[in-house]
Amino acid sequence: xxxxxxxxxxxxxxxxxxxxxxxxxxxxxxxxxxxxxxxxxxxxxxxxxxxxxxxxxxxxxxxxxxxxxxxxxxxxxxxxxx
Amino acid sequence: xxxxxxxxxxxxxxxxxxxxxxxxxxxxxxxxxxxxxxxxxxxxxxxxxxxxxxxxxxxxxxxxxxxxxxxxxxxxxxxxxxxxxxxxxxxxxxxxxxxxxxxxxxxxxxxxxxxxxxxxxxxxxxxxxxxxxx
Numbered sequence: 001x002x003x004x005x006x007x008x009x010x011x012x013x014x015x016x017x018x019x020x021x022x023x024x025x026x027x028x029x030x031x032x033x034x035x036x037x038x039x040x041x042x043x044x045x046x047x048x049x050x051x052x053x054x055x056x057x058x059x060x061x062x063x064x065x066x067x068x069x070x071x072x073x074x075x076x077x078x079x080x081x082x
Numbered sequence: 083x084x085x086x087x088x089x090x091x092x093x094x095x096x097x098x099x100x101x102x103x104x105x106x107x108x109x110x111x112x113x114x115x116x117x118x119x120x121x122x123x124x125x126x127x128x129x130x131x132x133x134x135x136x137x138x139x140x141x142x143x144x145x146x147x148x149x150x151x152x153x154x155x156x157x158x159x160x161x162x163x164x165x166x167x168x169x170x171x172x173x174x175x176x177x178x179x180x181x182x183x184x185x186x187x188x189x190x191x192x193x194x195x196x197x198x199x200x201x202x203x204x205x206x207x208x209x210x211x212x213x214x215x216x
Contacts, residue, residue, distance in 0.1 A: 021152040023101040027163060030105040058105055 001068045006079060009067070012040035018047045018075050025051040026058060033064065033082055040082050041067065047075040055080070083110065084203065084215045088117035089136035090157070091145065096216045097160025104164035111210070112172045113203040114194070119178035121157075122190045128158040161193050173198040 015032045017025035025046040036042055044055060056066040059080045067079035085096055096112075103110050114122055126132045135142040155163065164170050174190055174197045184190055187197055207213050 019153060021154055023098055023105070024153065024155075026105050027101055027167070030167060061106070 001079075003068075003070060006068050006070055009041050009043075009079060011043045012036045013042045015042060015044045017051070018045050020046075021048050022050045022054065024048070026054055029055055029058070029080070033062075033080070036082050038082055042080050042082065044078040044080070045075055046078065052076060052078070083112045083213070084115055084207070085112050085118040086115040087136060087216055088119070088121040088133065090130055090133040090142070091135050091137055092216055093118075093121055093133070093157035094149070094154070094160070097155065097157040097164075099214065099216075100164040100170065101160055104167040104170070107168050108212075110164070110168065110170045111206045112170065113198070113206065114172060114174045114178065115203075116175070116178045116181065119174055119184065119190075120182040122172075122174060122194055123182055123184055124189060124191055127191045128156045130156070158191065158193070165193060171195045173202060175200070175203070 013032055013036050015028050017028040020028070025044060025048055029042070029044050033042060052069060055078050056069070059066050065081040067081055069079070070077045083096065087093065100110060120126060121133060130146060135145060138145070161170070161172070172194050174184070174194050176197045176199055179185065179189065179197055187194060
């Protein structure tokens with residue numbers, strides 16, 4: 001998925017976990033994914049470096065699709081499809 | 083998980099590992115052994131001033147300040163969140179409870195589910211896919 005594709009994604013839910021350290025973003029993602037429907041896309045914002053590896057691995061293990069990540073200044077955005 | 087430790091650093095580690103298990107929807111049984119049972123007493127719990135640090139005890143203030151700055155949950159909050167997210171059962175070892183003056187379930191923080199003996203722990207450990215001793 002290109003960054004252009006990512007820009008055009010229809011986001012069902014944004015989880016802003018910036019400012020929390022591991023395992024904060026993972027737990028925030030876990031809680032939020034229960035609130036969206038099958039096929040919906042969730043955006044997770046995190047400033048915790050470990051999350052970049054952790055959340056995609058968790059997502060794939062749970063059967064969700066990892067669509068990609070985008071770096072911003074001081075944080076990054078992760079996209080998951082339920 | 084066998085949670086033998088009752089020090090703030092090891093309880094925090096247990097809470098973080100437990101959070102990972104909760105994110106994975108794992109069923110978790112925690113057997114709170116000797117020193118761990120003291121931390122679960124009602125009058126202790128989240129009161130960090132009553133808990134020591136197992137490693138680098140002289141750096142406890144620095145450790146606690148960093149946890150607060152990084153907005154890391156307290157160990158009790160980690161355990162509480164994990165219980166909300168997945169099936170976590172917290173079993174207090176009967177002997178450990180007695181050592182620290184806790185005879186009944188109500189002597190412990192409300193996260194504790196029951197008081198059990200070592201036989202229950204062994205059975206759970208034998209049946210578990212993952213077993214940790216902290």
